[in-house]
Amino acid sequence: MKKITTEDLNLYYGSFHALKGIGMAIEERRITAIIGPSGCGKSTLVRIFNRINDLIEEVRITGKVLIDGRNIYEPDYDLVSLRKSVGMVFQRPNPFPLSIYDNVAFGPRIHRMAGEGDLPGLVEESLKAVNLWGDLKDKLKRSALNIPLEQQQRLCIARLIAVRPDVLLMDEPCSALDPVATLKIEELMTELKKRYTIVIVTHNMQQAARISDETGFMLLGELIEFDRTEKIFTAPSDKRTEEYITGRYG
Amino acid sequence: MDRTLRRTKEFIVEGLIFLSGITSILFVVLIFVFLLKEGLSLFKEYPAGQFLFGTGWYPISEPPRFGIVPLVCGSLIVTVGAIMIAVPVSVAAALYISELAPVKIKDFLKAGIEMLAAIPSVVLGFIGMVTLVPFVRSFFHIPTGLTALSGSIMLAFMAMPTIITIAEDAINAVPKPYKEGALALGATRWQMMYKIVLVAASPGIIAAIMLGIGRVIGETMAVMMITGNSAVIPHSFLQPVRTMTATIASEMGETVYGSEHYFALFALGIVLFIITFIINFIADLFLHRKKI
Numbered sequence: 001m002k003k004i005t006t007e008d009l010n011l012y013y014g015s016f017h018a019l020k021g022i023g024m025a026i027e028e029r030r031i032t033a034i035i036g037p038s039g040c041g042k043s044t045l046v047r048i049f050n051r052i053n054d055l056i057e058e059v060r061i062t063g064k065v066l067i068d069g070r071n072i073y074e075p076d077y078d079l080v081s082l083r084k085s086v087g088m089v090f091q092r093p094n095p096f097p098l099s100i101y102d103n104v105a106f107g108p109r110i111h112r113m114a115g116e117g118d119l120p121g122l123v124e125e126s127l128k129a130v131n132l133w134g135d136l137k138d139k140l141k142r143s144a145l146n147i148p149l150e151q152q153q154r155l156c157i158a159r160l161i162a163v164r165p166d167v168l169l170m171d172e173p174c175s176a177l178d179p180v181a182t183l184k185i186e187e188l189m190t191e192l193k194k195r196y197t198i199v200i201v202t203h204n205m206q207q208a209a210r211i212s213d214e215t216g217f218m219l220l221g222e223l224i225e226f227d228r229t230e231k232i233f234t235a236p237s238d239k240r241t242e243e244y245i246t247g248r249y250g
Numbered sequence: 251m252d253r254t255l256r257r258t259k260e261f262i263v264e265g266l267i268f269l270s271g272i273t274s275i276l277f278v279v280l281i282f283v284f285l286l287k288e289g290l291s292l293f294k295e296y297p298a299g300q301f302l303f304g305t306g307w308y309p310i311s312e313p314p315r316f317g318i319v320p321l322v323c324g325s326l327i328v329t330v331g332a333i334m335i336a337v338p339v340s341v342a343a344a345l346y347i348s349e350l351a352p353v354k355i356k357d358f359l360k361a362g363i364e365m366l367a368a369i370p371s372v373v374l375g376f377i378g379m380v381t382l383v384p385f386v387r388s389f390f391h392i393p394t395g396l397t398a399l400s401g402s403i404m405l406a407f408m409a410m411p412t413i414i415t416i417a418e419d420a421i422n423a424v425p426k427p428y429k430e431g432a433l434a435l436g437a438t439r440w441q442m443m444y445k446i447v448l449v450a451a452s453p454g455i456i457a458a459i460m461l462g463i464g465r466v467i468g469e470t471m472a473v474m475m476i477t478g479n480s481a482v483i484p485h486s487f488l489q490p491v492r493t494m495t496a497t498i499a500s501e502m503g504e505t506v507y508g509s510e511h512y513f514a515l516f517a518l519g520i521v522l523f524i525i526t527f528i529i530n531f532i533a534d535l536f537l538h539r540k541k542i
Binding site for chain 1: 425428430431432433435436437438441445446449
């Protein structure tokens with residue numbers, strides 16, 4: 001099943017052509033990695049899938065982005081429900097300056113998904129899904145800003161899971177973490193792909209090779225190659241992909 | 251030779267800068283010492299308890315009574331009223347300016363707020379006297395429009411620039427990832443603003459409110475002109491009141507140097523000084539408090 005499909009997708013920042021004719025199809029319940037050198041447009045691409053790019057002034061987008069068969073750039077597409085079903089994890093963990101409990105309960109509260117009585121159960125379930133419940137269950141009232149970075153990033157994932165999304169976009173989710181924490185987050189992603197479609201942007205090729213099922217390689221705003229991860233890393237069909245994964249530039 | 255000259259120059263310049271640097275502190279200390287010396291002289295002849303808790307301020311009756319309760323109450327009621335008006339308006343304005351307004355409107359509004367801050371308080375008092383006071387009188391059908399309410403409204407205008415400017419800084423300082431995180435979870439702009447931005451900016455907003463209170467409680471001219479100056483303990487916003495500041499300003503010219511009344515006004519100054527000091531101190535605590 002294809003979850004996200006793009007057709008001739010172009011994005012301009014003012015006059016700068018940042019994404020050039022991207023066409024790709026992302027499989028449901030898989031991890032899809034987008035790799036490429038910095039500035040190639042990979043973050044811009046995932047930020048299209050939840051329309052968080054809309055916040056930037058002077059952005060212009062042409063082409064189609066279909067999620068579950070509907071173009072999310074249709075004028076009457078409901079942004080709130082889009083962002084509820086397509087969650088995003090950012091480069092630096094960004095828990096809100098609230099308690100751990102309120103961080104997880106934020107989404108369910110704004111979407112009125114549960115009464116205050118059902119919230120504790122939902123919070124517990126979400127924290128369990130990211131393996132944080134054991135560590136944090138006695139600290140739920142404490143500020144989310146005082147826990148280690150890796151736990152903060154997990155908390156941000158739990159915060160998304162609490163609103164029951166289908167897709168998780170991860171924009172270099174481990175770039176602020178040390179190698180051990182990175183491995184733990186990767187394990188978590190592998191677990192999560194049983195239930196969610198995950199798109200991860202990473203500049204770390206080993207990470208893409210370790211966790212993803214499919215990989216897209218981007219260069220200067222173009223999607224050069226998009227294929228099964230083993231194929232990209234063992235027998236890429238484009239010369240530029242080969243040069244990048246063998247470390248000749250980037 | 252050359253070197254000693256240079257060193258002397260350095261020494262003189264550094265000394266001058268040091269002096270300028272400590273001038274402000276020095277002045278505060280001198281003022282406080284002077285206030286204390288003059289103010290505390292009152293209590294040689296007049297009991298402190300009657301000063302602090304006395305309910306009558308009759309400085310020229312025989313014997314005189316210097317109970318500051320009506321004056322403190324007057325200042326409090328005008329301040330509370332002004333803050334109740336100014337805070338919601340100012341915080342909403344700050345939110346609008348930093349989160350919603352297009353750049354052009356933002357610049358226009360900020361210039362307007364600076365203009366508001368630049369209006370001399372006597373002018374505001376005068377405008378209040380000829381417009382607001384008759385309006386309050388006819389709107390509420392009361393014998394005089396010179397009331398605590400009129401004072402509160404005019405003072406709200408004076409507190410607004412302070413509160414808006416500082417609250418806006420606090421709101422601008424809210425990290426962008428918080429906002430993005432909230433929007434990416436499907437929050438609407440409004441939900442993002444009041445559930446995340448206001449919460450994250452709350453220490454700064456509280457500091458802004460405290461500084462606004464400091465501004466209001468120390469204001470003299472406008473309140474003297476429009477609150478009616480009657481030193482009775484107020485029971486409602488629709489009564490004339492007299493504030494501590496207005497009392498000092500209007501009576502200081504009529505007292506005899508070194509008289510009991512003269513010292514009483516200084517003692518009242520000490521009370522005012524302590525109140526504003528505490529308010530500024532609280533504001534400072536919030537401004538410099540680390541994020542939660």
